[in-house]
């Protein structure tokens with residue numbers, strides 16, 4: 001397609017156009033006045049009017065303000081704040097929940113194709129038991145405005161919106177009624193619900209109510225972790241990730257495995273049960289309290305060794321059968337991926353919450369002689385553009 005030459009464009013300009021595909025971040029691609037635009041609240045093929053919200057040298061941002069011809073997949077957003085100039089938390093409330101998964105599958109596929117030259121074909125994104133995609137968030141952060149009112153931030157904004165109820169929050173978190181309290185003098189309120197349904201409310205770093213430690217149960221094992229420390233947000237995510245990692249990695253009795261970015265050892269625990277006492281699992285994690293909580297929760301598994309270290313600075317052992325890595329959103333990066341490949345495991349299982357960072361890391365592994373042989377994608381964050389990819393890599397020759 002020949003694109004029109006660029007014409008001057010400014011914030012608040014309104015342009016009528018047809019939206020292109022949805023990309024990473026949940027934006028539709030469009031070309032107002034010859035510019036590349038990332039558009040919120042749209043769907044591919046829709047005839048809409050957008051308002052320009054930001055102008056950068058290489059692209060602009062825009063938001064849909066009127067839909068002239070809707071996509072068949074457009075629905076009424078359940079939350080009144082999920083709209084143009086509304087809350088920044090959800091990208092896809094205006095999209096049918098099943099179609100959200102189709103879009104996420106296409107984004108993951110396109111990321112791997114573009115960043116790593118890997119074609120995985122059409123990806124089926126698995127729901128985590130959600131029917132309506134609501135009330136699954138077991139960890140929430142509210143920002144407090146100048147009047148002491150808890151609210152949500154707008155998209156790419158420091159402005160606090162008076163969102164009185166977040167429809168993604170778990171029922172226990174909603175029952176804590178954070179928005180009914182005067183939080184004057186506080187910057188943010190953090191609320192978590194553990195797997196027993198116990199809710200902890202923190203104002204900045206002070207515990208206001210509920211237990212200091214959250215109890216999280218997966219299969220027959222329970223962790224007692226700092227309630228503000230890392231744990232999977234969707235209540236079904238931890239068990240599903242474990243099931244996929246074990247299914248893809250197929251750890252065997254007597255094997256040596258490494259769990260990088262291990263948190264409190266969610267994955268290490270079940271790898272350890274699979275490799276048994278004749279095998280071993282090394283869990284590498286840099287957040288001290290996660291290491292402490294993990295050591296306590298896995299104390300009965302003598303084959304697990306926790307290492308309190310930065311993965312980037314850690315010396316990989318000479319022999320390893322399998323490596324699992326579950327890095328933060330930015331991915332593991334070039335040096336760590338080179339070290340993973342250099343350790344020559346028979347299997348690498350990569351758990352990723354950002355498909356683009358994952359695809360960049362996948363490119364390093366494939367360059368180093370590994371092939372992506374299987375992938376699962378979980379809809380662990382309904383109503384948002386986020387997803388969890390779990391992929392298996394094996395030596396290609």
Ligand SMILES: C[S@@+](CC[C@H](N)C(=O)[O-])C[C@H]1O[C@@H](n2cnc3c(N)ncnc32)[C@H](O)[C@@H]1O
Nearest residue numbers: 230261262263266285286287310311326327328
């Ligand atoms: C996505 S979480 C995964 C945790 C765990 N696999 C789970 O599912 O509960 C990423 C973890 O990596 C840790 N982390 C981040 N950067 C790290 C680094 N450079 N070295 C070691 N651990 C790191 C974080 O503290 C966090 O616990």
